[in-house]
Amino acid sequence: MKPLHKLLLASILALGMTQTHAEVGVTDTSITLGMSAPFTGPNGLYGMQMREAITAHFDQLNKSGGINGRKLELITIDDGYETDRTLANTKTLIQDKQVFALMGYYGSTPTTEAMNKVFGPAKVPLIGTISGAGTLREPLASNPNSRYMFNIRASYADEAEAIVNQIIALGLKNIAVFYQNDGFGKSGLEGVTNALKRANLAPVAVGTVERNSLDVAKAAEAISKTNPQAVVMVTLYKPTAAFVKAMKQLGQFPMFLTLSPVGGEVLAQELGNDARGIGISQVVPYPWNDTIPIVKDYQRLLDKQKDKFSYYGLEGYITARLVAEALKKAGKDLTREKLVTTLEGMQNFDLGGFKLNYSPNSRQGSRYVELTVVGAGGKVIK
Secondary structure, X not given: OHHHHHHHHHHHHHHHHHHHHOOOOEOOXXXXXXXXXXXXXXXXXXXXXXHHHHHHHHHHHHHOOOEOOEEEEEEEEEOOOOHHHHHHHHHHHHHHOOOOEEXXXXXXXXXXXXXXXXXXXXXXXXXXXXXXXXXXXXXXXXXXXXXXXXXXXXXXXXXXXXXXXXXXXXXXXXEEEEEEOOHHHHHHHHHHHHXXXXXXXXXXXXXXXXXXXXXXXXXXXHHHOOOOOEEEEEOOHHHHHHHHHHHHHOOOOOEEEEOHHHOHHHHHHXXXXXXXXXEEEEOXXXXXXXXXXXXXXHHHHOOOOHHHOOHHHHHHHHHHHHHHHHHHHHOOOOOHHHHHHHHHOOOOEEOOOOEEEEEOOEEEEOOOOEEEEEOHHHOEEO
């Protein structure tokens, strides 16, 4: 009986050691990931387009055996683009749902707060968020929480510089800014102001709108008094549409330009014919371009249904591809720390026509920016 007793004891101890060393969110058969984004409310379409592409790619991978023999599971929670809800969701995903890592977040202030108060201190990596804010790109030496934030898209400073350079190239100097009064809008305003300053210019007028509000009348009135030649709008699609309509009702027809978070397709739907001519900076390739490998893969994933193609969907797909590639490279013996160091080693990493660049000291990912315009019929064109 003694040998049997010892064998049983050894088995229990071995099982205990295995459970002790198992990484949170990882089993022999699955890896659980978490996502907080708006799925309802005025910005719900953004989150839904991202989630659709992410889950479609994960389903595709799971049908082929997953990553290193593990299926990918995604838990998503609606935050309505509200900071408090994003914080609560992040705590729920990490503490209650026990996810391995986070992905596909949305918004500058919500993500920054979550990084500094929740997932950064918990040392849980977040891969990809719809934000170009400088607060998510601080040097690791000055903010240790930045170590766990892996950005994919270019910064708002990158987008603002491309927009301002285009305006100046057209000989326009009377430039106003309309921005959302939160981390997104303030970061974009800073980017535009700095880009103008490099050209010895400054905004002739500045107007603002609160997040999730359509109260744009005061901003439109103040900006219209300066008769601007161009207005850079750092807002999401509903306040952007309201502002453009308000300006035109005041007899103002400047060149309107806006940053990528606006979502060109939904802005065109919201504004109809009034959207024509609006310039939009983009941080991922044109989703209807069938010559770029990663875009072709995205199109095939959606069965080439052009009505489903979108910039947010493509960015969600790029995020899912990066997550999958990093998990694969990290290997079977998966830990959060190993995922972080694996991502840090992905320098000049080509996903198929879209390159990402990380290092132990950089979380920028990409500086890709191109300008598009809303054409006839509401179609976004290059």
